[in-house]
Structure formats: structure tokens, C-alpha cells
Amino acid sequence: LIxxxxxxxxxxxxxxxxxxxxxxxxxxxxxPAIHTVLAQWVPPQERSRSVSLTxxxxxxxxxxxxxxxxxxxxxxxxxxxxxxxxxxxVAWSVIWLKFSSEPPRTDLPKVSMPxxxxxxxxxxxxxxxxxPRTVKIPWRRIIFSLPVWAIVVNNFTFHYALYVLxxxxxxxxELGLQLSLQDMGSSKMLPYFNMFIFSNIGGVxxxxxxxxxxxxxxxxxxxxxxxxxxxxxxxxxxxxxxxxPSGTVLCSSISLGFLALGRAGFAVNHMDVAPKFxxxxxxxxxxxxTLAGIVGxxxxxxxxxxxxxxxxxxxxxxxxxxxxxxxxxxxxxSSIIFLIFSxxxxxxx
Numbered sequence: 519l520i521x522x523x524x525x526x527x528x529x530x531x532x533x534x535x536x537x538x539x540x541x542x543x544x545x546x547x548x549x550p551a552i553h554t555v556l557a558q559w560v561p562p563q564e565r566s567r568s569v570s571l572t573x574x575x576x577x578x579x580x581x582x583x584x585x586x587x588x589x590x591x592x593x594x595x596x597x598x599x600x601x602x603x604x605x606x607x608v609a610w611s612v613i614w615l616k617f618s619s620e621p622p623r624t625d626l627p628k629v630s631m632p633x634x635x636x637x638x639x640x641x642x643x644x645x646x647x648x649x650p651r652t653v654k655i656p657w658r659r660i661i662f663s664l665p666v667w668a669i670v671v672n673n674f675t676f677h678y679a680l681y682v683l684x685x686x687x688x689x690x691x692e693l694g695l696q697l698s699l700q701d702m703g704s705s706k707m708l709p710y711f712n713m714f715i716f717s718n719i720g721g722v723x724x725x726x727x728x729x730x731x732x733x734x735x736x737x738x739x740x741x742x743x744x745x746x747x748x749x750x751x752x753x754x755x756x757x758x759x760x761x762x763p764s765g766t767v768l769c770s771s772i773s774l775g776f777l778a779l780g781r782a783g784f785a786v787n788h789m790d791v792a793p794k795f796x797x798x799x800x801x802x803x804x805x806x807x808t809l810a811g812i813v814g815x816x817x818x819x820x821x822x823x824x825x826x827x828x829x830x831x832x833x834x835x836x837x838x839x840x841x842x843x844x845x846x847x848x849x850x851x852s853s854i855i856f857l858i859f860s861x862x863x864x865x866x867x
């Protein structure tokens with residue numbers, strides 16, 4: 519809602535800073551809340567696609583923004599973007615308040631009779647476990663758990679690569695390829711739309727492998743996480759070698775798409791290892807993801823500033839190799855960590 523106030527502030531800076539602050543605070547609550555709700559609502563055999571579907575909306579939103587907002591700015595001015603965001607936020611809040619309800623796996627008395635059957639069904643599928651109202655959080659075990667740290671490391675790497683591409687890929691187009699984003703048309707939204715598609719593919723494939731007992735939960739998480747991160751690493755490191763817009767879009771689309779596919783590994787793993795504390799574990803790992811955005815964007819800026827100070831040509835692909843090789847190496851490192859230390863078994867009761 520505060521986004522809609524940005525155009526009303528004569529100086530803009532104060533409301534803009536506050537808006538970014540509140541968006542960051544809200545996002546800090548959103549993802550742990552999503553995992554908590556899904557852990558209570560969704561049976562284990564549907565976890566992968568439920569997490570993939572709910573979180574893939576942010577990629578679809580990014581793709582839609584890249585596609586429609588430039589035209590909106592052109593015809594109605596930059597202020598219109600903030601009004602649209604405010605309207606969408608209010609509309610979603612109204613829908614959520616109207617249709618949301620207490621989850622079936624809860625002891626709260628608000629559950630209606632039709633939902634009791636669903637509650638019993640999910641309870642049985644989850645092994646007869648229903649989270650009590652007050653639970654002591656095993657903070658020490660969570661902090662010193664290697665499987666949790668495997669999730670944390672991969673969450674950090676995922677967001678490092680994501681934020682570097684989101685924030686610096688436009689700069690690469692403009693400085694590295696001497697191409698304006700305005701000239702790219704709808705192709706600039708393809709990497710984010712690809713994330714939406716591959717995120718859901720990963721979720722469906724993971725649930726299929728688990729429910730058909732083709733692979734165990736542990737092997738499924740490790741397989742999809744490894745495929746996603748390794749392929750993404752290769753695409754990231756190949757990106758500066760392509761000197762055409764189509765080649766760059768292809769590499770960035772593959773990289774982001776397979777990163778999203780990898781979410782069927784580490785991003786669902788919170789609910790595997792700690793179904794009662796999925797939101798807590800997600801909060802811990804998402805903190806690392808947030809720090810990755812700060813570190814990744816800042817480090818990339820420092821790399822380019824250093825290159826500029828050394829009189830290196832920013833149109834040369836060699837200058838950009840470090841920018842994309844760092845997240846590429848991180849993806850390989852993180853996939854190895856997840857292969858060694860992750861598990862699909864429940865370790866927190």
C-alpha cells in the first residue's frame with residue numbers, strides 16, 4: 519500500500535526508502551510463513567509441487583513486470599508503476615483475508631466440520647503427527663545441523679546468482695553488448711518466465727519420483743538440486759562468451775531456469791527435515807539468501823569498479839568473466855555440499 523504513496527511525496531526519497539524497507543520486512547515474513555502453511559496443509563507426497571507452484575509466482579510477476587511496465591512507464595509515466603503495485607497488493611490482501619482459514623493440521627477450534635475430514639486425512643498421511651499449539655524450538659540442534667547448513671548454503675548461492683543476474687544483466691546488455699533493453703522487446707522477460715516454468719517442472723518431477731517410489735526423498739532432492747545448480751553453473755560461465763543478444767538471453771534463461779529447477783531440492787528440503795519447524799528453518803536459510811543479495815550485488819559492483827579503475831574495457835567479455843564465474847563456481851560448490859550433507863529424512867520432531 520505504501521508503494522502508492524511514493525508519487526505523492528514531493529521529494530520521493532523518503533517514501534521510496536520507507537517503501538523498500540517495508541517490502542524487505544514483509545518478504546522476511548512471507549517465505550517462512552509460506553513454508554509453515556504448506557507444511558500444515560499439504561501432505562508429504564505433494565510438497566515439491568506445492569512449494570514450486572506457490573513460490574514460482576514471484577518469477578511470473580518479474581516476467582510480467584519486465585513485459586508490461588516499460589510500456590506503462592512510456593504511456594503513463596513512472597509513477598503509474600507504483601500505483602499498479604499498490605493496487606495489486608491491496609487486491610491480494612483482500613482475497614487472502616476472505617478465503618484464508620486455519621490449516622487442517624491444527625488444534626485451533628476454528629476448523630469447520632468439512633475441514634476435519636481433510637485434517638484427519640492429512641494427519642494420517644503425515645504419520646499421525648499434528649503440531650501442538652506450543653512447541654519448544656530446538657534452536658541449538660537447528661543451528662548445528664549439517665543438513666540445515668546444506669540448505670542454508672544452497673539458499674545463499676541461489677539468491678547470489680539470482681540477484682547478480684537480476685541487477686547486473688541489464689548493465690551487461692548496455693555496457694558489455696552496447697544494447698539497450700528497450701530494443702529487446704519481450705525477449706527480456708524470457709529468463710524470468712523460464713524460472714516459472716522450470717520451477718513447476720521440478721516440483722512435478724520430484725513428487726512423481728517420490729510417490730512412484732522410483733527414488734527416495736533424499737535421492738530425489740539431491741538429484742534435482744545437483745542437476746539444477748550444475749547446469750546453471752555451466753550456463754553462467756558460458757554467458758560472457760556469447761556476444762549476441764540471443765546468446766545472452768539463451769544462457770541467462772538456461773541458468774535461471776535450472777536454478778529454479780533446483781528449488782525442488784534445497785527449497786523443499788525444509789519441510790522434509792523439519793515439518794513442524796519448516797518456517798523456522800526457512801527463516802534461517804532465507805536470511806542467508808537475503809545476505810547473498812547484499813554481498814552479490816555489492817561484490818559485483820566492486821569488481822566492475824575495479825575493472826574500470828584499471829582502464830579495462832567493459833565491452834570486453836574478459837572483463838565480465840569474473841562477474842559470472844563467481845556465482846558459477848558457487849553453484850558447483852553448493853551442489854557438492856548438498857550432495858554430501860543433505861537428507862530427506864525427518865530429523866526434527
